[in-house]
Each structure stands twice: as structure tokens, then as C-alpha cells.
Amino acid sequence: MDRILIVDDDRSIRELLSMHLEERGFGVDSAATGAEGFAIAEKSTPAAIVLDMRLPDASGIDLIPELKKRAAEAPVLMITAHHDMATTILAMKAGAFDYIHKPIDIQAFDVALDRALEVRRLSKGTDYLSVEGNRAFKMDDIVGTSPPMQQLFKDVGRVAASRTMVLIQGESGTGKELIARVIHSYSAPQKPFIAINCSAIVDTLLESELFGHEKGAFTGAVQAKLGKFELAEDGSIFLDEIGELSQNLQAKLLRALQEREVERVGGVRRIPIKARILAATNRDLFEEVKAGRFREDLYQRLKVVTLSLPPLRDRPEDVPILVEHLLMKINQRLHKNLRRVPREVLEKLQKRAWPGNVRELENVLTRAAVLSQGDMLLEEHLLEQKPSSRPPALPPIEAPRDDDRILTLDEVERDHISRVWNMTGGHKGKTCQILGISRPTLERKLHKYGLIRTDS
Ligand SMILES: Nc1ncnc2c1ncn2[C@@H]1O[C@H](COP(=O)(O)OP(=O)(O)OP(=O)(O)O)[C@@H](O)[C@H]1O
Ligand SMILES: [Mg+2]
Known part of the structure; x- marks a missing residue:
């Protein structure tokens, strides 16, 4: 049975969460101060820690590194007030896994906790593809082992x-x-x-x-x-x-x-x-x-x-090296640090049909990199978007960019098309009119930039 440690000076929160977690079958320890938290973390090796931002004897942020060390790197969920946005960012930087706003929404809490436990489970295994950032590679490198x-x-x-x-x-x-x-x-x-x-x-x-x-x-x-x-x-x-x-x-x-x-x-x-x-x-x-x-x-x-x-579906053995290669490229471009891909996630990628081939794989990984917080690629980041009757709003792939980096024509084109497409609510005719291009050209470009799915 996994144990969860709650460190919060607010008794009502401790009680609410303990009750809920026990109902879900977890063992629970709770502490009202940082010092107490340290002592328990060492003894009970919790699977995850729920930590309040403000404690009587310390700021939650300062406790994160030491707590994690004592609890064998258990993931930390911070409890924050809405107005704490700046400190929340600091907490994430200090190594918190996620944060939950007060008043606590139990459903959101469960989602965050489950995700934390899943990442911990995956991290414990050594069975993942590791993306080596220091390996030299050229941008136009082409990879494949099939x-x-x-x-x-x-x-x-x-x-x-x-x-x-x-x-x-x-x-x-x-x-x-x-x-x-x-x-x-x-x-x-x-x-x-x-x-x-x-x-x-x-x-x-x-x-x-x-x-x-x-x-x-x-x-x-x-x-x-x-x-x-x-x-x-x-x-x-x-x-x-x-x-x-x-x-x-x-x-x-x-x-x-x-x-x-x-x-x-x-x-x-x-x-x-x-x-x-x-x-x-x-x-x-x-x-x-x-x-x-x-x-x-x-x-x-x-x-x-x-x-x-050959199409990608005919050479699934190329997927791992492509994932590694593409993630390196994406990490560099988006200033992300997605470095671990669990074997089971990789296997799921190998089983997909990839109608848009390597470009589609690249788009899926780019989206995952934007959505992910830690260094681990999770299956939930790869979920395919459900096709709806209305064209979906475009995925937010707006990448942070170096101010002084000059964009490629493709990047500018992609941004512009996606802006107009969103503006017209996904109306192809209007989009073509504004952009002054033909419908087949628009469709080709939407596919090219992964703005709509190939089979939609
Ligand atoms: N074997 C590979 N190794 C590394 N990257 C690859 C490989 N194959 C494709 N890519 C990457 O996938 C993306 C799509 O490739 P590219 O534009 O060359 O495809 P294409 O066949 O010309 O597509 P289209 O028919 O849509 O024009 C590019 O970002 C490219 O760098
Ligand atoms: Mg081409």
C-alpha cells in the first residue's frame, strides 16, 4: 500500500485529504510543520508528498529539495492559493511535481496525484529510452536502423x-x-x-x-x-x-x-x-x-x-531512434527537457499507423513537449484529439523563441495560417479567401504543418 504524506498547518485540509486518501486505499501520514514533515518523510518513505506553500516554521518552497531527498525523491504536490502564482512558478522550479489550488477540488487533486504516482512508477523502472542531449548531431541528420x-x-x-x-x-x-x-x-x-x-x-x-x-x-x-x-x-x-x-x-x-x-x-x-x-x-x-x-x-x-x-508503419523498428532524434531537435527548439520515454509508451508509438509518417510523429512529439512538465514522456501527452464535427481549435504549438533567432519561412507560414484558421473558426472557404490561396493548397498546408489530422 502506497503511503502519502500531507504537510499542512491547516487541520481541516489535513483531515479532508486524509479521509479521502484513506477511502482510496492509501496509507496517510500528516504533519503540521516542516520539521515534523522531515521526520516522517525519513521514516515512512511516502510515495508522494502533499505540501502546503506556507507553513509556520518555513516556506514550503524551501523544504522541497530536502523533503524529496529524505523521501527517496517522492514527487511533491504543492497546495497554493490563487494569488500565489509567482511563488507557484518558483515551487515548480524548485522541483515540485505539480500544484493544486485552494480551495481544493478533489477531482483535480486525484488527477494530479495519480499522475505523480504514475511518473514515480515509471521512473523507478530503468526500462526507458533515454535522450542524450550531449550527443552531437546535425540538424539535417537522417536516422533509421531498419x-x-x-x-x-x-x-x-x-x-x-x-x-x-x-x-x-x-x-x-x-x-x-x-x-x-x-x-x-x-x-x-x-x-x-x-x-x-x-x-x-x-x-x-x-x-x-x-x-x-x-x-x-x-x-x-x-x-x-x-x-x-x-x-x-x-x-x-x-x-x-x-x-x-x-x-x-x-x-x-x-x-x-x-x-x-x-x-x-x-x-x-x-x-x-x-x-x-x-x-x-x-x-x-x-x-x-x-x-x-x-x-x-x-x-x-x-x-x-x-x-x-518506405512509410513509417512498415518500419516500426525505426520509431525509437526517430523519437530520440526528434526529441533532441524539439528540446533544443522549444527549450524543453523531455529526456525519458518509457518502454511501454514507445511500444504504443510503434503500433500506431502514422498516416502522416515522420512528420506526424514529429508533430505529436512537439505537442507532447509543449504539454509536458517533467522530463518524462507520458502516454496522456500523446492522446489523439477526438475528431469533432466542428474543426478543432488548433493545438497550441506556439513555441517560445529566441528573440534574435530568425524564423524560417515555414515557421512564419505555419503561424500565419493557424492564426487565420482560428480567426475564421476553421472555415476553409474564408481562410482561403483571406490568405489568397486555393483550397487544395490550404488543405495541403494544413496537413503539412500538422494543423489538422491526415484522416480528418
Ligand atoms: N529518417 C528521418 N530521420 C530524421 N528525420 C526525419 C526522417 N524522415 C523524416 N524526418 C523529418 O520529418 C519531417 C518531414 O520530412 P520531409 O519534409 O522531408 O517529408 P516529405 O516526404 O518531403 O513530406 P511531404 O510529402 O509532405 O512534402 C522533417 O522535419 C524531417 O526532418
Ligand atoms: Mg516535402
Whole structure:
């Protein structure tokens, strides 16, 4: 039977809690002062300690470290008054596990206590994955121990040495862009890496984005503009979502690839392509060809070297190392310290279907990091949100940021979309109107940033 120690000078609180805890089957010790609390903590080794913030002989905060030491690191629940917010924060910093406001709501008390006992139970076992903060890692590190990923690393090594075109296939969130960046960084690290998302912009604009345009080529073309192929120089150009390319642009791209030359819109000059071409798609291009949506001759050209990224559900053995890797990244970004993942929690993660693959795993862990208080990942932090008829308000993934850190475009975009989405109460039409993007684009971005679930 677990024992709980209550340290509070208010007799009515001691009695109320003792009665309740005994009813729940706990053994209870109580103390009215800090000194008494110390003595009991040592003798009875409580499973958890309930500690009042103000005691006659000491401030509760000052007692936390010593109490925990005497009670074999039992978790401490502080009892605080509402106006004690500043001291509450200090108490959490001093190592309290959680706090309960006065007047005590017994249900909230039970939730906090159960959680404390659960964390203690998990901490006692040594069976958890430990995230080592001091291990050096590069941001673009790609990890995986499963046979298909090991094979993929070899293939990446092989193609990185050459300058051949590479087609990267895989479901959404499997790491296609990451692979493209890794190939680039192993083959031409000092040269530009120019990425363009073929589905994000309308056809006419995409053409001038890719190939550039001459001054006066169309209304608004007040200046000549370099295309992405030119900007990439002898680095790499990454054609993301190539399966979305219109028939018209497929034909133009094919011609450019055949002749290794591009022509700016409205221009006559032929400009040689020096960049290495990497392309990615989450569609099955072969199927697209059969369905007549993708040109077979372009497909033949692109697919010479194809790398396929397996979905995460087919390689559950990669989940532990991914969790470790992603948590390190997330801890650093959010200034969090989530370092332990109990084996049973890890096993639950390995059993999930992950329709959004590694990106979804990253989003789930980010949310858990935001919600968690201690260094242990708990199952309750991973609970899937229930789909409701109304689109849910977005999860609060607003991360604390270094003031002087420059945000990436993706971060700014994500924040902005989530603000507008919340503003319109999750109305897709209005959101599109305000943002000036099409519905498919909005949907893609909502999925990309994990703002709505893939299966919703
Ligand atoms: N094997 C891996 N090791 C480490 N991180 C990974 C791995 N695979 C994916 N990631 C991470 O998961 C996230 C999604 O990866 P990425 O953007 O490359 O996916 P994608 O296949 O391009 O997705 P989409 O089709 O939606 O564009 C990124 O943050 C990436 O760093
Ligand atoms: Mg991508």
C-alpha cells in the first residue's frame, strides 16, 4: 500500500485529504510543520508528498529539495492559493511535481496525484529510452536502423557521388525533402540548393519561376528575372511535388531536360542547365502515367534513379531512434527537457499507423513537449484529439523563441495560417479567401504543418 504524506498547518485540509486518501486505499501520514514533515518523510518513505506553500516554521518552497531527498525523491504536490502564482512558478522550479489550488477540488487533486504516482512508477523502472542531449548531431541528420533505411543510405551514398537526376518517391512526411537535401549536401555542399514546390503556384507563374522571364515578356514583367534553373547554378534544383505539374509544363520541362537548356519566358537566348535535378512526389508516378495524367517520356527520363521512402508503419523498428532524434531537435527548439520515454509508451508509438509518417510523429512529439512538465514522456501527452464535427481549435504549438533567432519561412507560414484558421473558426472557404490561396493548397498546408489530422 502506497503511503502519502500531507504537510499542512491547516487541520481541516489535513483531515479532508486524509479521509479521502484513506477511502482510496492509501496509507496517510500528516504533519503540521516542516520539521515534523522531515521526520516522517525519513521514516515512512511516502510515495508522494502533499505540501502546503506556507507553513509556520518555513516556506514550503524551501523544504522541497530536502523533503524529496529524505523521501527517496517522492514527487511533491504543492497546495497554493490563487494569488500565489509567482511563488507557484518558483515551487515548480524548485522541483515540485505539480500544484493544486485552494480551495481544493478533489477531482483535480486525484488527477494530479495519480499522475505523480504514475511518473514515480515509471521512473523507478530503468526500462526507458533515454535522450542524450550531449550527443552531437546535425540538424539535417537522417536516422533509421531498419533494413530499408539502411539500404537507402547506401543508395544515397552511391547517387551523391554522381550528378544524375534522382526521383524520390514516398508518402507524405516520409522524408523526401530531407533526402534531397542530404544528397545535395554530400555532392555540392557549397553550391545553392534551390527548392520549388510545383503544386504551390499557378501554372503561368510557375513557368516564369522555373525558367525566368525577360523584361516585358508579359504585363507586370518590368524587369528580367532569373529562373530557378539559373539560380541553382551548378548546385541542385529540387522539384518538389513534380506529380502535380500541368501537362503544359510537363512538356516544357521535358524539353529542357532533353536539351539541357532553358529559355526564359519571352526570350530567345538558350541558357544551359548546369544544376543537378532532384525531384520528389508522393504520388505513384507509374499510376499517373497509366491514368494519362503524367507524360510517359518525362517519367522515363526522371525515373532512371529512383529512391523510395518506405512509410513509417512498415518500419516500426525505426520509431525509437526517430523519437530520440526528434526529441533532441524539439528540446533544443522549444527549450524543453523531455529526456525519458518509457518502454511501454514507445511500444504504443510503434503500433500506431502514422498516416502522416515522420512528420506526424514529429508533430505529436512537439505537442507532447509543449504539454509536458517533467522530463518524462507520458502516454496522456500523446492522446489523439477526438475528431469533432466542428474543426478543432488548433493545438497550441506556439513555441517560445529566441528573440534574435530568425524564423524560417515555414515557421512564419505555419503561424500565419493557424492564426487565420482560428480567426475564421476553421472555415476553409474564408481562410482561403483571406490568405489568397486555393483550397487544395490550404488543405495541403494544413496537413503539412500538422494543423489538422491526415484522416480528418
Ligand atoms: N529518417 C528521418 N530521420 C530524421 N528525420 C526525419 C526522417 N524522415 C523524416 N524526418 C523529418 O520529418 C519531417 C518531414 O520530412 P520531409 O519534409 O522531408 O517529408 P516529405 O516526404 O518531403 O513530406 P511531404 O510529402 O509532405 O512534402 C522533417 O522535419 C524531417 O526532418
Ligand atoms: Mg516535402
